[in-house]
Every structure is written in C-alpha cells, then in structure tokens.
Amino acid sequence: MAWRLRLAPEKTNFDFFKHQWLTFGGSVVLMLLAFVAWGFMGLNFGIDFKGGTTLRTESVNAVDVGAYRAALEALPIGDAAITEVFDPNFGPDQHVAMIRVSAAEQDEALSPELLNEVKAALVKTDPDLKVVAEETVGPKVSSELVWTSVLAVAITSLAIMAYIWMRFEWQMALGGVVALLHDVFITVGIFAFFQLKFDLTIIAALLTILGYSINDTVVVFDRLRENLQKYKTMPLRDVMNLSVNETLSRTLMTSITTLIAVGSLLVLGGDVIRGFAFAIFMGVLLGTYSSVYVAKNLVLFIGLDRSDKPKKSDKSEFANVDA
Incomplete structure (x- = not known):
C-alpha cells in the first residue's frame, strides 16, 4: 500500500464549538478593530486611487x-x-x-x-x-475607481449569497456571506493598521479571496446537508461538528498547498506583487478559519428547519449540482 501524507488523522472528533464564544467572539472583535483602523487611520491609497x-x-x-x-x-x-x-x-x-x-x-x-x-x-x-x-x-477618475471597486466587492458578495441560497438554505447563505465579509474586512483592516499600499491589485486580491473562501465553505455546507439527511435525530451542533471533522483533511490540504504557492510569491515575487501576495496569504488564512469557526457558528445561532417537509432547495435545479 502506497504511503500517503496526512495532515489530519483519518477520523477526527474535535469539538469546534467548545470555545465558540472565544473563536466567534474574537472574529467579531477583529472586525470591529478593522473598522476602527479604517476610520481613524484610513487606507494608504496607491496611485490608482490617488491620481x-x-x-x-x-x-x-x-x-x-x-x-x-x-x-x-x-x-x-x-x-x-x-x-x-x-x-x-x-x-x-x-x-x-x-x-x-x-x-x-x-x-x-x-x-x-x-x-x-x-x-x-x-x-x-x-x-x-x-x-x-x-x-x-486625475483625482475625479481615481475617486470613481474607489467606488467602482467597492461596488465590485458588494456585487460579488450578493451573487455568492444568491447562489448559496438557491443551493442550500437562506441561513447558510447568510452565514457564508458573513464569513466572506469577515475575511475581506479584516484583510483591509490589516492594510489600514500597517499603512500598506492599497491599489487596484489589492482589489483583485480581495475578489480572489471571495472566490477561494466560499469554495471551502460550500464544501462544508454540502457535507452538512448530506449529514442532516443521514442523521435526522442527531442534534444540529453534533451534525455540524461531524461535517467539519469529515472535511478537515481536505480543508488543511487545500489551504496549506495554496499558502506554499502564495508564500513563495510573497518572499520571492519582489515589490511589484508583494502587496497582492500578502493580501492573498492573509485571505487564505482567514478564509480557512471563517469556514470552520464563523459560517457554521452563525448557522447554529440562527437554526435550521429540520422537518421532513419538502424544502425549497429540493425543487431547485441547483440542488443536484455537485460541489
């Protein structure tokens, strides 16, 4: 039998809700600090946004x-x-x-x-x-670029929310988008706090973060949906823990391989793409964290309808699409 590298045991039983007020509460605090950094320190806009x-x-x-x-x-x-x-x-x-x-x-x-x-x-x-x-x-054109960038992030988030709503439940859509905004807001807050250069390449990095982060969240939600049908009497908290544990190895493997590639760009890429690589690096870390500790926590707080009545998603053409 060939030897295979495992970043996590084949079967794990971690309780990801054991310190939920610390993990989820810490995310809320970091988001508030990010807003404070934006408001009092501002962003160090590059030429794209300053003219x-x-x-x-x-x-x-x-x-x-x-x-x-x-x-x-x-x-x-x-x-x-x-x-x-x-x-x-x-x-x-x-x-x-x-x-x-x-x-x-x-x-x-x-x-x-x-x-x-x-x-x-x-x-x-x-x-x-x-x-x-x-x-x-000029300054007028550069200010328009700022609002266009904000609009691009907002439209992308709404489109992702609509997709998850059609594929799963509205509670999962809300949890997924909050997790995405958590990743974006904290990343931008780091740029504001350390006064790192913020230009159009960083906007491209933020949009990339949205796509990467939601991919991992959808995988967890897809396994959660399967387990909800499989374990109808198991408490929602236990089903969520089981789903995250079953996808943990995939989450770690995907995140670490991505971090290795982005880390190489960060160290060896030079000044031109260093800001872009740093934003992606932080986004991958935050996206992995939010998929495990933010999105599902919010879904647990809101609750899910686990009755046997037909769900809206069962009639949708998106219900049978593979993740």
Missing part, C-alpha cells in the same frame, strides 16, 4: 528598477511604482518600463515642471531612455 501620471519608457539598455527608484527618491513626489514590461514581440534591444508617479499631496496633480524633472532624472540614469507615452489620472 497621478503613468510614463511608458523604452531603452536599448536593460531596465534597472533600483536605479530608476533611487533617481526618483530625491524628487518631491509621492509614490512611484516601477514595472518592467515583458512582451514576446519586443526586440532584443527593446526594454520597456511602466512608471507611475503621484504627487506629494493627496488629490493634487503632478505639475508640468515636476513631471519634467522626473523625466530628466530618468534620462540621467539612462541616457538612451525615451518616454514614448504619457497618461495622467
């Missing part, structure tokens, strides 16, 4: 991100994001970079004089460098 200028440069010499950044640090500007562009259609002597620069003061446009100084500093670093394109994002 700024994007320069596209080309040179026959290789892009030296460190040298570009060092040249811009001496100027009275705000944030500077430098990204090398790779394209298979580029020639061997065509090296392209995207440089996004914001003004020192929030919602203040970069003046033409200061923009010329930025270009001069880059050319001084590489005399062969040419600015081939220039684009400016």
